Amino acid sequence: MQSVIDHLQQNEDSALEELFEFLSIQSVSADSAFQPEMQRCAEFVQQAMQRAGLSAEIIPTPGHPVVLGQRIEDPELPTVLIYGHYDVQPPDPLELWTSPPFEPVIRDGRIFARGATDDKGQLFTHLKSIQAWIETEGRLPVNVKFLVEGEEEVGSDNLDNYLESNREALAADVGVISDTSQYGDGIPAITYGLRGIIAAEVRLTGPSKDLHSGVYGGSISNPVNALAAMCGALIDSEGRIQIPGFYDGVSELSEREQSEFARLPFSEDDFLSETGSTATFGETGFSTLQRRWARPTCDINGIVGGYTGEGPKTIVPSKAMAKITCRLVPGQDPEQILNALQQFLQARVPPGIQMEFLRFHGCPAFGLDPDSPWMGAAGEAMQDAFGQPPVFIREGGSIPVVSSFQQILGIDTLLLGWGRNTDNLHSPDEHFHVCDFHNGTRASALLWQKLADLRKQASARTAEG
DSSP: OHHHHHHHHHTHHHHHHHHHHHHTSOOBTTOGGGHHHHHHHHHHHHHHHHHHTOEEEEEOOSSSOEEEEEEOOOTTSOEEEEEEEOOBOOOOOGGGOSSOTTSOEEETTEEESTTTTTTHHHHHHHHHHHHHHHHHHSSOSSEEEEEEESOGGGTOTTHHHHHHHTTTTTOOSEEEEOOSBOSBTTBOEEEEEEOEEEEEEEEEEOSSSOEEHHHHBTTBOOHHHHHHHHHHTSBOTTSOBOSTTTTTTOOOOOHHHHHHHHHSOOOHHHHHHHHTOSSOOOSTTOOHHHHHHHSOOOEEEEEEESOOSSSOOOEEOSEEEEEEEEEEOTTOOHHHHHHHHHHHHHTTOOTTOEEEEEEEEEEOOEEOOTTOHHHHHHHHHHHHHHSSOOEEEEESSOOHHHHHIIIIIOOOEEEEEOBOTTSOTTSTTOEEEHHHHHHHHHHHHHHHHHHHHHHHHHHHHHHHO
């Protein structure tokens, strides 16, 4: 094991050079103009897998290709399915970047480039750790399958179909994803819970055209007035969501989780400074961290209707539209919540107005027992690599592939984030700390041995019994 760690340290500069080549590829999945770069990036990932000692193939999809790599050492060893994505967010606005987004550079101990932390830099740690094992030991202590897609930033439209069609080929004992963050600077974290999500759009149509508010106002329903009232009824003054059945099945935090949350270093003042807000608000009876990580939400993401230009325009608008998302926690059924939301809104549509309800992406919440042996192995690996034990946290966001792994492949996933929330994900000057890249690579290398040790320990217990 020490030879692997020594190898990583001796090859840190070359690992950065390869990462820079990866980051220089403009793999923007949302813009068709970058299609040749997407293909070039998939080919880079395939070649990186092959250099690491994996067999690798590029698999076409109706969208951007998937790259699958694997190395099966022994069917008796645990099999790990590693996931990442090679596509990145659009770099706009370009003028806000200190240096060009696809010309990676190191400043102040940080790698600046689009995709540095989301997710090229993080997934590359696993490739380099695998390569170190094979080049020093000639083999891995576990079997690995490496799945890297090119559509994460545009909704992973083709991923579930690929998983459904390749269940046997992707069979594994546990998943590993590094697309999350540490809790704070110098505080490594394992994320054991994610909120799920539903998303919808509500469209109201009243009169066939905008009408003069003096001539017609007060005699027919105004879609903007109606939509404002409907959206305003979703949450009460205590932050409690009013959709019938919304809280059915919601899992409450255990005493241990409440205690763990309370022990985490958290400053309300720093949080408000980060958000630019003057006060926190949310469901009464819960702390800010509990609201962000472990309570369900309902948010109006955008609302449009009527005249919004300069100066007044006295009309009864013809149409109004709102976009709504709900973040879900374990115990909530996305389809049930979508149906309840639609019924709640439909019941409040006034006479003379038609409602159209559009359903978008969604996924259930994810939770992994913090006492799981997989979590224990990951915690030991991170402690050895980062120099202190990780904290166990939830995240308020959603990673649909985690639910897909659980529902389609039947495996749980270790969410091991090497980045930081302050790394400007999706923003100009995205970056990844060089030390986090190297520490993450070491943690990855240690993880494979820790996971192998679990199987040995289980076999020893079976033999004794």
